Amino acid sequence: MVKATVLLSIVAHGFSAMPGIRWYAASVAKLPPNAPEREGEQAPAEAAETEQAPHGRAT
Secondary structure (H helix, E strand, O other): OHHHHHHHHHHHHHHHHHHHHHHHHHHHHOOOOOOHHHOOOOOHHHHHHHHHOHHHOOO
């Protein structure tokens, strides 16, 4: 019975993960830039610079 419960839990989390992630991302996107949830986020311009830096180093 425990194995069935664990398996069902894994399947249920698999189905609910992406909708939950999308919902959370949409909620965070509505927050002001200085919200604690956005700490560590890069601005779009900074992200583009980081991606284009040679050898994976940020400029």
